[in-house]
Amino acid sequence: TQNDFIAEYLDYRDVYLDIILDSETFARAGICETCQSAEATFNCVTCTGDHGWCRPCLIRSHQSLPFHKIQFWNNLCFHDVTLAELGFVWYLGHGGEPCPSYGGSEIYGYQDERVDGVTEAGSLPQDTTPVTVVHSSGVFTHNMSWCCCLGSNPHHLQLLRAGLFPASSTRPRTAFTFEVLDHFLIDALECKTSARSFFEKLTRLTNNAFPDSVPVSEKYIFINSEYQQYL
Ligand SMILES: [Zn+2]
Numbered sequence: 001t002q003n004d005f006i007a008e009y010l011d012y013r014d015v016y017l018d019i020i021l022d023s024e025t026f027a028r029a030g031i032c033e034t035c036q037s038a039e040a041t042f043n044c045v046t047c048t049g050d051h052g053w054c055r056p057c058l059i060r061s062h063q064s065l066p067f068h069k070i071q072f073w074n075n076l077c078f079h080d081v082t083l084a085e086l087g088f089v090w091y092l093g094h095g096g097e098p099c100p101s102y103g104g105s106e107i108y109g110y111q112d113e114r115v116d117g118v119t120e121a122g123s124l125p126q127d128t129t130p131v132t133v134v135h136s137s138g139v140f141t142h143n144m145s146w147c148c149c150l151g152s153n154p155h156h157l158q159l160l161r162a163g164l165f166p167a168s169s170t171r172p173r174t175a176f177t178f179e180v181l182d183h184f185l186i187d188a189l190e191c192k193t194s195a196r197s198f199f200e201k202l203t204r205l206t207n208n209a210f211p212d213s214v215p216v217s218e219k220y221i222f223i224n225s226e227y228q229q230y231l
């Protein structure tokens with residue numbers, strides 16, 4: 001019965017708590033697991049297992065995982081940081097690789113107008129734009145690097161080809177993954193979730209302490225779910 005399950009659990013409660021508290025420390029502190037030279041300061045809470053990367057290795061290992069949630073270890077505790085803040089660029093048009101029309105470009109870099117407003121030495125001579133991407137696990141802002149090859153698609157179609165439904169076809173600054181649109185339709189069907197409640201859930205998944213700090217309005221959820229029903 002339910003009581004037996006709880007009685008069984010109580011014998012192990014302290015052990016469970018110890019293991020959960022242990023996971024709050026940086027298990028892979030020390031040297032970066034990939035380059036084996038720089039100091040490891042980042043962990044990913046979305047990847048399974050314990051990891052420790054330096055910044056460049058973290059970005060490279062997450063080039064196709066833009067919705068992973070990253071933590072920075074300050075030698076005492078973890079802080080939430082975003083891939084975009086760390087220099088991640090989402091390349092469009094070439095299967096995740098930088099557009100060759102820009103010339104020899106690095107897999108990550110810096111630019112003057114980044115989503116966090118940080119300016120650093122170095123250059124990213126690419127046409128990047130911050131775009132708010134709404135996904136099932138939260139709201140992310142990513143620096144999009146557009147394909148600028150001769151005859152390339154307009155920005156809204158480049159987003160769509162990358163699996164992101166643009167909120168606007170003129171100057172898209174918000175886009176939705178197909179996963180979050182499907183998720184919303186099923187939530188509305190099975191749980192009678194309103195667009196507002198669904199959006200509030202996403203803002204809390206993004207930042208439970210300050211949900212109002214999350215950009216994007218829920219009216220977009222309405223608009224996009226309408227669009228999708230026409231597809
Ligand atoms: Zn490294």
Ligand SMILES: [Zn+2]
Pocket residue numbers: 044045046047062065068069
């Ligand atoms: Zn990860």
Ligand SMILES: [Zn+2]
Pocket residue numbers: 093094099100101146147148149152
């Ligand atoms: Zn291109």
